[in-house]
Amino acid sequence: MKKLIVRKLIVDEHNELFDAQGMRYIEFPSDYSRVREFTARVLNDCPKEFLEGNLLEQQLSEIIKNGIKHGNKRDPSKKLKVWYDFRKRVRFIIEDEGEGFKNLDAWNEFYKKRQMALFQEDFTTFLDLASYRDSDSDSEDGGNSLIAALEYWNGGMIYNTRKNKVGVVRWFTEGSARVSP
Amino acid sequence: MSQIFLSKSLPNFYHLLTDLYFTVAMEITNHKNLNSGVLTIRVSGDVDLYSASILYKTYCTIADRGESLVHFDFSAVNYLDSSGVGAIIRILQVAKSKGLRLSFSGIQGTPRKVLAMSNILPLLKEVE
Numbered sequence: 001m002k003k004l005i006v007r008k009l010i011v012d013e014h015n016e017l018f019d020a021q022g023m024r025y026i027e028f029p030s031d032y033s034r035v036r037e038f039t040a041r042v043l044n045d046c047p048k049e050f051l052e053g054n055l056l057e058q059q060l061s062e063i064i065k066n067g068i069k070h071g072n073k074r075d076p077s078k079k080l081k082v083w084y085d086f087r088k089r090v091r092f093i094i095e096d097e098g099e100g101f102k103n104l105d106a107w108n109e110f111y112k113k114r115q116m117a118l119f120q121e122d123f124t125t126f127l128d129l130a131s132y133r134d135s136d137s138d139s140e141d142g143g144n145s146l147i148a149a150l151e152y153w154n155g156g157m158i159y160n161t162r163k164n165k166v167g168v169v170r171w172f173t174e175g176s177a178r179v180s181p
Numbered sequence: 182m183s184q185i186f187l188s189k190s191l192p193n194f195y196h197l198l199t200d201l202y203f204t205v206a207m208e209i210t211n212h213k214n215l216n217s218g219v220l221t222i223r224v225s226g227d228v229d230l231y232s233a234s235i236l237y238k239t240y241c242t243i244a245d246r247g248e249s250l251v252h253f254d255f256s257a258v259n260y261l262d263s264s265g266v267g268a269i270i271r272i273l274q275v276a277k278s279k280g281l282r283l284s285f286s287g288i289q290g291t292p293r294k295v296l297a298m299s300n301i302l303p304l305l306k307e308v309e
Contacts, residue, residue: 033231035230036229036230052291052294053290053291054259054260054291055291055294055295058260058261058262058291058295061229061230061262062262062263065230114300115300118300118303123303123304126300126304127270127273127274127277127304128274130270130273130274130301130304131267131270131271139234139237140230140233140234140264141263141264141267142233142262142263142264142265142266142267142268142270143263143267143270144263144266144267144270144299144301145262145263147298147299147300148263148266148295148298148299151298152298
């Protein structure tokens with residue numbers, strides 16, 4: 001039976017996903033041309049069973065890209081801070097020095113409408129809503145990274161109150177999480 | 182047959198990251214089957230934040246030329262990120278606005294998972 005699934009981006013300053021105790025730390029300059037390089041550096045000694053091909057790299061690079069591009073506005077004087085932990089699961093805390101994701105509530109509304117159109121198989125509306133756009137978007141923005149992220153980070157994706165820091169975790173069962181289909 | 186090749190220079194130390202070495206390059210070739218009238222665009226490599234806009238612009242050029250039957254072969258695409266997914270969405274939107282037909286094949290591995298997680302697979306007409 002078909003089910004309507006609408007997830008939400010959540011703000012919770014005191015969530016346990018922001019507890020960086022025991023996590024490793026690295027920081028990067030806001031160099032957009034090096035997003036994938038920075039991602040590779042974080043994942044350099046990540047256990048292979050957590051990589052799922054290049055799926056973990058792809059998902060982490062989206063968060064790093066968002067922090068450098070939308071958070072720090074590619075300002076080279078601003079840093080992107082990354083805490084990471086690969087013990088039993090993959091967990092990251094990523095913080096930029098920007099003003100935060102101001103349109104988080106609008107994004108949740110957009111996602112609700114998008115998923116409703118998909119549920120109703122209204123593909124005309126769905127195609128119009130397939131990518132999220134706001135005043136900060138440009139032609140290089142896919143407008144869909146958070147949609148996949150909400151499914152991928154199966155242990156949670158939480159923002160702090162200022163919305164410039166996100167905590168994410170992905171748990172694995174039998175070495176690999178399942179992504180449908 | 183035409184060809185576009187995009188490559189990026191990599192810092193030397195990159196090659197030390199043996200476990201995560203990837204090819205930051207996308208290649209696009211296309212050819213038209215004169216019997217069927219289908220123009221096939223074959224994409225290979227990484228469709229990412231640096232290359233996705235080229236894929237979109239390539240299709241726009243072809244659509245502006247009036248090609249009504251375009252097929253995308255993604256069998257050699259190893260990496261697709263949200264910019265790549267966004268490019269595919271914009272290609273679908275252009276095709277719809279112009280009344281042009283699209284089909285896809287070879288979407289596999291991580292790119293397929295990313296499209297599935299983005300809920301975009303139902304929009305794609307996939308053929309063998």
